[in-house]
Structures are given as structure tokens and as C-alpha cells.
Amino acid sequence: MIVMKSVEDVVKKYFDRSVTDRERAIFEGAVALGAIYHQFLGIPVCKDEGIIRTLEETISKTMKLQPYRESVEVKINADEIKGEKSHAYDYETLKGRHLDVKVRTKFGNTRAIVRMRHIPEIEFTLMYIEKMEEV
Amino acid sequence: MIVMKSVEDVVKKYFDRSVTDRERAIFEGAVALGAIYHQFLGIPVCKDEGIIRTLEETISKTMKLQPYRESVEVKINADEIKGEKSHAYDYETLKGRHLDVKVRTKFGNTRAIVRMRHIPEIEFTLMYIEKMEEV
Amino acid sequence: MIVMKSVEDVVKKYFDRSVTDRERAIFEGAVALGAIYHQFLGIPVCKDEGIIRTLEETISKTMKLQPYRESVEVKINADEIKGEKSHAYDYETLKGRHLDVKVRTKFGNTRAIVRMRHIPEIEFTLMYIEKMEEV
Amino acid sequence: MIVMKSVEDVVKKYFDRSVTDRERAIFEGAVALGAIYHQFLGIPVCKDEGIIRTLEETISKTMKLQPYRESVEVKINADEIKGEKSHAYDYETLKGRHLDVKVRTKFGNTRAIVRMRHIPEIEFTLMYIEKMEEV
Numbered sequence: 001m002i003v004m005k006s007v008e009d010v011v012k013k014y015f016d017r018s019v020t021d022r023e024r025a026i027f028e029g030a031v032a033l034g035a036i037y038h039q040f041l042g043i044p045v046c047k048d049e050g051i052i053r054t055l056e057e058t059i060s061k062t063m064k065l066q067p068y069r070e071s072v073e074v075k076i077n078a079d080e081i082k083g084e085k086s087h088a089y090d091y092e093t094l095k096g097r098h099l100d101v102k103v104r105t106k107f108g109n110t111r112a113i114v115r116m117r118h119i120p121e122i123e124f125t126l127m128y129i130e131k132m133e134e135v
Numbered sequence: 136m137i138v139m140k141s142v143e144d145v146v147k148k149y150f151d152r153s154v155t156d157r158e159r160a161i162f163e164g165a166v167a168l169g170a171i172y173h174q175f176l177g178i179p180v181c182k183d184e185g186i187i188r189t190l191e192e193t194i195s196k197t198m199k200l201q202p203y204r205e206s207v208e209v210k211i212n213a214d215e216i217k218g219e220k221s222h223a224y225d226y227e228t229l230k231g232r233h234l235d236v237k238v239r240t241k242f243g244n245t246r247a248i249v250r251m252r253h254i255p256e257i258e259f260t261l262m263y264i265e266k267m268e269e270v
Numbered sequence: 271m272i273v274m275k276s277v278e279d280v281v282k283k284y285f286d287r288s289v290t291d292r293e294r295a296i297f298e299g300a301v302a303l304g305a306i307y308h309q310f311l312g313i314p315v316c317k318d319e320g321i322i323r324t325l326e327e328t329i330s331k332t333m334k335l336q337p338y339r340e341s342v343e344v345k346i347n348a349d350e351i352k353g354e355k356s357h358a359y360d361y362e363t364l365k366g367r368h369l370d371v372k373v374r375t376k377f378g379n380t381r382a383i384v385r386m387r388h389i390p391e392i393e394f395t396l397m398y399i400e401k402m403e404e405v
Numbered sequence: 406m407i408v409m410k411s412v413e414d415v416v417k418k419y420f421d422r423s424v425t426d427r428e429r430a431i432f433e434g435a436v437a438l439g440a441i442y443h444q445f446l447g448i449p450v451c452k453d454e455g456i457i458r459t460l461e462e463t464i465s466k467t468m469k470l471q472p473y474r475e476s477v478e479v480k481i482n483a484d485e486i487k488g489e490k491s492h493a494y495d496y497e498t499l500k501g502r503h504l505d506v507k508v509r510t511k512f513g514n515t516r517a518i519v520r521m522r523h524i525p526e527i528e529f530t531l532m533y534i535e536k537m538e539e540v
Contacts, residue, residue, distance in 0.1 A: 007222050007223070007527050010524070010526055010527050011527070011533070014520075014531060014535070016535060016537050019534050019537070022428070024534075026432050027431050027435045027532075028435070030433070030434075030435030030436045031438055031439035031532055033439065034435065034438065034439030034441075035439035035440070035443045037312065037440065038439070038440045038441075042308050043174060043193075044197045044201055045200070050196070054193050058178075058189050061189055062186060065220065065226040088143055088203060089394050090142070093311070093366070114432075119415070119419070122416070126419060128416070128419040129424050129428070129429075142394075145392050149385075149400070151401050151402050154399050159399075161296055161297050162297075162300045162384075162397075163300070165298070165299075166301070166303055166397055169301035169304030169306075170305070170307065171304075171308075173304070173306075173447050176446055176447040176498070177446040230500075259494050261281060265284070265286060266286050277492050277493070277494050278492060281493075309448060312444055313463075314467045320466070321466045321470070324459065325463050325466075327459050331456045332449045332450060332456060332460060333449060335451055335490065336496070337494055358416075358472035359413070359416065360412070
């Protein structure tokens with residue numbers, strides 16, 4: 001049986017020894033953003049509050065399982081999504097521009113706050129490091 | 136503006152004229168199964184009841200938005216999933232063998248009940264037409 | 271060891287006994303369409319011929335592995351995709367409207383030709399049964 | 406019209422000002438790993454050399470389109486995959502343990518080499534920073 005300490009110790013061996021806690025926090029946050037975009041895009045959605053809330057909650061709870069996540073906040077911009085279903089083909093699928101995601105990761109004494117959201121100025125769903133904190 | 140009737144009428148033109156209501160119900164149910172497997176596989180999961188319930192609900196509600204779905208029942212087999220998280224890397228990702236999905240579609244007077252679940256005998260996550268009903 | 275005949279015989283037991291070869295061909299084709307849309311959406315693409323050809327080939331070859339597929343033809347509409355990369359953020363991700371997919375499935379003596387492509391008239395990536403053939 | 410320089414300048418504004426070139430290279434590499442795992446898992450595969458090579462090439466070429474990637478090397482471990490198809494259901498779907506991915510990103514004068522591969526010792530598809538280089 002592998003106990004908690006040893007798994008994390010095994011993992012540590014694989015990382016370049018020059019990597020700092022701050023860099024590790026950034027690494028973990030960035031993995032989360034890439035994962036969320038490519039896992040959840042394409043899911044059918046409509047402007048129904050209940051459906052949007054449940055989907056936000058699922059993304060948040062499941063992606064928080066990955067290592068060193070403190071929180072995963074997900075906001076789906078309902079304003080950008082088609083209204084409630086009025087006929088059989090009246091819905092759309094989740095796109096990058098619908099998403100506003102903020103992930104907090106913590107490694108050692110450093111917290112990285114990374115974010116993904118649509119930036120109209122460049123018409124791109126940008127992933128970036130919003131803030132670094134010592135804790 | 137496109138009204139309800141006309142969208143469905145436009146769609147009808149694209150289907151081979153020999154296609155029956157029963158075949159259309161089967162078609163829609165099968166699309167749902169292919170979609171669910173390939174959309175949701177890979178999501179992080181653990182044996183936490185709350186997380187599993189929320190994920191089941193999200194799959195059910197979002198996939199029901201597609202045309203002619205009456206219901207999408209999703210059961211994730213928690214017994215097959217690792218226990219509650221005890222260290223940073225202690226979780227797994229959703230696999231076909233975790234899923235038991237039943238989709239009811241209705242077109243005209245016919246209902247198709249299609250299903251996807253792991254069949255141990257052939258070690259395969261099988262998609263099949265479980266039952267056809269006239270309604 | 272399970273031999274070819276027996277796996278297919280095992281599978282047959284799970285299908286409703288009223289299901290015809292024609293319906294089975296439709297079922298398999300529809301699974302393919304749902305699978306393709308939800309598996310490949312979100313992949314980064316640009317107008318580079320080499321990249322588009324390779325992606326088309328991958329979708330075609332991998333999805334043909336599923337049961338009873340005769341062929342999977344994939345055309346990605348390069349005209350709808352951004353030009354060759356001119357800066358770090360100058361690419362987009364694969365969307366439904368980029369895809370034109372034709373899948374031929376054969377079960378017993380029946381072939382189903384199913385298709386998925388963007389229909390401008392209804393602004394929707396439609397999946398439909400294009401043609402049924404006895405062979 | 407937005408020219409090359411300005412897009413990258415706009416992007417820079419969103420990043421915390423304390424972020425170094427080295428951290429940015431790590432960030433971009435980690436996004437790539439999260440993206441690859443969650444985009445490509447679930448694709449049907451078998452031990453056919455041609456199919457495996459084409460899929461490796463597609464992952465490599467498409468994921469290299471994301472910002473600041475120098476190279477994306479993808480090795481799918483064919484030894485772990487079922488043999489050539491002998492019956493309709495004789496194939497499997499791509500899993501984390503099949504993948505060995507090495508991504509090189511470069512930002513300013515720093516290169517990050519990040520990697521994802523299955524580590525038998527912890528039964529986990531690990532993502533890690535393999536090496537940092539000044540260039």
C-alpha cells in the first residue's frame with residue numbers, strides 16, 4: 001500500500017530540481033485551465049438557470065480533484081447563450097467565450113490564481129496568470 | 136425569424152424519405168450514446184457521493200437538450216471508482232466501464248430505449264437498442 | 271479466448287429482438303456522428319493544408335474502428351478557418367460548422383449513409399440519415 | 406486590424422507583472438499537457454501502425470498551434486494497445502497510460518520541457534516539469 005507521503009515524494013523526483021514552489025503552483029493551475037477548456041467544450045447548453053448552475057458545479061467539483069487545487073470557480077455567461085428551448089434544435093454547445101474560470105492552486109507557501117475568459121479586444125479565450133500570492 | 140414548425144420541417148427535408156418514425160427514434164438515441172461517451176470520458180472523479188450525483192445530473196440535463204430526447208438516465212458505478220481522496224494524486228478519470236446510461240427518445244408514435252453499459256462477458260462498454268415501444 | 275463469432279453473438283442478445291438489419295445500420299451510423307462531434311471539437315486548427323489533412327485522416331481512420339463502419343469521410347472546411355498563423359494567438363479551435371462528415375455503415379444487407387454538416391438555413395450542425403441502400 | 410505585436414502586448418497586460426519568462430514558459434507547457442489529456446482521451450485505437458502514427462502526428466501538429474510551443478512530441482505505446490482488429494468490437498479507446506508526451510515551450514530566453522506519461526510506481530499518468538533551460 002502506498003501512503004500519502006510517499007506518492008507525493010515519488011512525484012517530486014520527476015520534477016526538475018530547480019523548480020520552485022511558486023513555479024509548481026503555476027504549473028498546476030495551468031494544467032487545470034487546459035484541461036477544463038478541452039474537456040467541457042461541446043456540451044449542449046441553453047439559457048436554463050438550473051442546467052447552467054449544475055454544469056458550473058460539475059466543472060468546479062470535478063476539476064478540484066486534481067492535485068493542489070484550492071478552488072475552481074466557474075461562471076458560464078448565460079447572456080451569450082441562446083434562450084430557453086422553443087423547438088427541437090434550439091440549443092447550442094458550450095464554447096470558450098461562454099466560460100469565465102478562476103483556479104486557485106497552492107503549493108508550499110505560494111498561491112497562484114490563474115484565469116481563463118474571453119477577451120473581446122483580441123477575440124480570444126485567454127488563459128493567464130492573474131495573481132501570485134505568498135501565504 | 137425561424138419559428139418552431141419550420142426548423143423541424145427544414146430538418147425533415149435532409150432525411151432520406153424512406154426513414155420511418157421508428158428509425159428516426161433509433162437514430163436520435165444512438166447519437167446521444169456516441170455523444171455521451173466521447174464528451175464526458177476523462178473527467179476527474181472519486182467516490183464522493185456529492186461529486187458523482189452532480190456529474191450524473193449534468194450529463195442527464197445537458198444531453199436531454201438534444202432533439203427528441205424524453206429522458207437521459209445516468210448511473211455512475213461508484214463501486215468501480217477509487218475511494219475518497221487521501222492524497223494529492225488519489226483520484227481517477229471517468230471511464231466507459233463506470234457508466235450505465237439509458238436514453239429514451241420519441242419520434243412520432245415510437246419510443247426507442249437505448250443503453251450503454253459495460254458488459255463484463257466481452258469486456259466492452261456496449262451501446263445497444265434495449266427496447267422499442269409504440270406509444 | 272473469445273472468437274469473432276461469439277462476441278458478435280453475445281452482442282446480439284442485448285439488442286431488442288424486433289430490431290432489423292436496417293435499423294442496426296442506422297444505429298451504428300448515428301453513434302459515429304455523435305462520437306465524432308463530441309470527441310474532436312475543440313482541437314486547435316489553422317488554415318495549414320498539412321494540419322487539416324492530417325486531422326481529417328485521423329478522424330476518418332480512428333472512427334472507422336468502431337463496429338460495422340464501411341467508411342468515414344471527413345472534410346474540414348478550410349474556408350471557414352482562420353489563415354496561417356501570423357502571431358502566437360492566431361489560430362482557432364475546431365467547431366461543428368467546420369465539419370462535413372459522411373459515414374457508411376453496413377449491417378447484413380443494408381447500408382446506411384449518415385451525415386453531419388452545417389446547415390446555414392437553420393444555423394445548426396445537423397446530423398441526418400442521407401440515404402439507405404440495399405446491397 | 407490587430408497586428409502581431411499588439412496582440413501579444415494586449416495579452417501581456419493580463420498577466421501578473423511579477424511573472425517571469427521562466428514562469429510563463431512553464432505556464433504554457435502545462436496548459437498543453439492538460440489540453441492533450443482531456444482532448445484526445447477516448448479516441449478509438451488499435452495496434453495498427455498506420456493509425457497510431459497518424460494520431461500521434463495529429464496531436465503533435467494541432468497542439469503545436471497553441472502559443473509559444475516549440476515542439477510537441479507524442480508517443481503512443483502500442484504495446485499497451487490491443488492487437489489488430491479481429492472482430493467488430495475488437496479495439497479500445499485511448500487512455501492516459503498509452504501516452505508519452507513531451508512539450509517544449511519557449512518564452513523569452515527560457516525553455517520549459519514538460520512531460521506527461523504513465524508512472525507504474527504510482528499507477529498514475531503524471532504531468533511534470535522535466536527540465537528547464539536557458540537559451
